[in-house]
Amino acid sequence: MEISILGSGSWSTAIAVVLAEKHDVLMYTRSLADAHSINEDHINSKYFPDINLPKNIRATTDISELFSNKYIVNGIPTQAIRSVLITITDYVKKDHIFINLSKGLELDTHYRISEIFREVLGDVIFAVLSGPTHAEELIHKMPTAIVCASDDENLAKEIQLMFATDYFRVYRSTDVVGVELGGAIKNILALSIGMLTGLGYGDNSKAALITRGVHEMNKFAINFGADPVTINGLAGIGDLIVTATSLHSRNNRAGILLGQGMSLDEVVKEINMVVEGIPTTKAVYEKAKEKNIELPITNEIYKVLFEDKSPDESVDELMGRNLKSEF
DSSP states (O other), X not given: OEEEEEOOSHHHHHHHHHHTTTSEEEEEOSOHHHHHIIIIXXXXXXXXXXXXXXXTEEEESOGGGGGGSSEEEEXXXXXXXXXXXXXXXXXXXXXXXXXXXXXXXXXXXXXXHHHHHHHHHSSOEEEEEESSOOHHHHTTTOOEEEEEXXXXXXXXXHHHHHHOOXXXXXXXXXXXXXXXXXXXXXXXXXXXXXXXXXXXXXXHHHHHHHHHXXXXXXXXXXXXXXXXXXXXXXXXXIHHHHHHHOTTOHHHHXXXXXXXXXXXXXXXXXXXXXXXXXXXXXXXXXXXXXXTOOOHHHHHHXXXXXXXXXXXXXXXXXXXXXXXXXX
């Protein structure tokens, strides 16, 4: 069986390597040079120039070619998903199965990714893969665990078997809302942990922020129907740990630079890749405000990103809040 991947970034490429253990893989890229490099040299020179890709991975610049396959894996960044989906509506059939890799909320609508898919494409078959997964480690086949969520548990089982290898362990869930929201909100908290590092604070500060951040993740997600067990699993706490503590994480690195005094524009230029926590902070802040959900950490990160508040002032604000019971 051949499986299609919409996108050729670092995470799409790592997932392609996983899938190539059992299946042929077709990746979509907009770049003719990248397609040639993957097809002829078996290298994704932009992201992993030192990794030889399996020969059963090929690339195309013709997006319509992807839809000759039943399974379509989405690796397009969240804020670009809608515009790409609009271009493929004529190719999508009722039996196509979409498996999403991206994380975050859409900036303008505050939609989860499954909601974007269903608004643009109608009643599509949809599943999401999310968890503590750095492409830079998975590409080297380091042991990794992830969760697959679908409203249809049988589909989740099917995808579980499709992806599972001896180094890539897949759990399953029917809590799509929880998995999607966990994967989105943890990026905000990773920014905040990075800021503490940039400010020079230590382990006490980070442990406190992570713990209160998990409380904030649960508070937000439960308001939209998520199961708290999901937030306490791979898609929530698991993903938060890896994103908040590793320099592989763009969100963590962006937070460090902000803590060191860089402006948001300077940070975006320095990272030079999508930092999903930035638009997600805005979307979660606005959605929480609309629903009257108190999210102190998110509120302060929003003010640092979009109102030029200094990270030092935000720490003071959080520490100076009225004293209360932990729960």
